[in-house]
Amino acid sequence: MKPLIVANWKMNPSSLAEARKLFNEIRKTNAVICPPFVYISAFKYIQLGAQDCCWKEEGAYTGAISPQMLKGLGVKYVIIGHSERRIHFKETDGMINKKLKAALNSVLIPILCIGEKKDENPETVISRQLKEDLDGIAEKDLKKIIVAYEPVWAIGTGDFCEKDEAKKARNFIRKKIGNKVLYGGSVNSKIAKDYIDVGYDGLLVGGASLNAEEFIKIVKNAQT
Numbered sequence: 001m002k003p004l005i006v007a008n009w010k011m012n013p014s015s016l017a018e019a020r021k022l023f024n025e026i027r028k029t030n031a032v033i034c035p036p037f038v039y040i041s042a043f044k045y046i047q048l049g050a051q052d053c054c055w056k057e058e059g060a061y062t063g064a065i066s067p068q069m070l071k072g073l074g075v076k077y078v079i080i081g082h083s084e085r086r087i088h089f090k091e092t093d094g095m096i097n098k099k100l101k102a103a104l105n106s107v108l109i110p111i112l113c114i115g116e117k118k119d120e121n122p123e124t125v126i127s128r129q130l131k132e133d134l135d136g137i138a139e140k141d142l143k144k145i146i147v148a149y150e151p152v153w154a155i156g157t158g159d160f161c162e163k164d165e166a167k168k169a170r171n172f173i174r175k176k177i178g179n180k181v182l183y184g185g186s187v188n189s190k191i192a193k194d195y196i197d198v199g200y201d202g203l204l205v206g207g208a209s210l211n212a213e214e215f216i217k218i219v220k221n222a223q224t
């Protein structure tokens with residue numbers, strides 16, 4: 001099975017024209033591409049993802065986007081619980097748990113992000129987040145969730161997680177939940193393969209997914 005590579009564009013690029021250009025350059029990789037909500041309807045693509053969703057299907061939730069709406073636009077995957085949502089938008093594990101259930105209800109494949117901050121113990125944080133985020137999700141649905149281990153200190157810093165440490169976290173997650181596990185945090189084309197070699201099923205790429213040439217290299221290196 002080829003590693004699953006996911007591009008999380010975050011709040012980039014700043015115009016639809018640039019988004020179209022980037023999309024057309026990287027779509028041939030077959031990677032999952034998660035553009036900002038406002039660009040999604042401009043793209044027809046089998047591997048489309050979103051960066052978040054609401055826990056409700058519709059209603060008075062100003063500014064929110066529902067899993068149903070995403071499904072209707074051809075979206076297949078949705079990132080849930082990214083640390084930037086947890087930190088900047090004060091998302092709690094309780095909210096993340098509801099979002100996961102709503103996404104599964106709408107037949108989207110959730111990519112659940114977990115990971116520790118600088119001075120936290122990885123295993124303590126991973127255990128707590130998995131327990132609270134997955135609370136009450138039925139076994140048959142649980143299997144559909146992809147977990148992304150993204151140590152917060154490694155995101156956008158260039159300070160990527162060494163492969164031995166990453167391997168430890170991956171094995172710990174796998175013991176708790178047998179699902180696919182991706183690695184994310186300062187991934188570039190030089191280190192992409194290291195994570196696959198230590199057992200990760202794929203990568204969640206932020207900054208480097210905005211550079212078509214570098215992203216194509218990441219996919220190629222990870223998948224060979």
Ligand code: 13P
Nearest residue numbers: 008155156185186206207
């Ligand atoms: P960077 O690759 O920019 O470190 O971001 C990782 C990430 O947050 C992907 O979701």
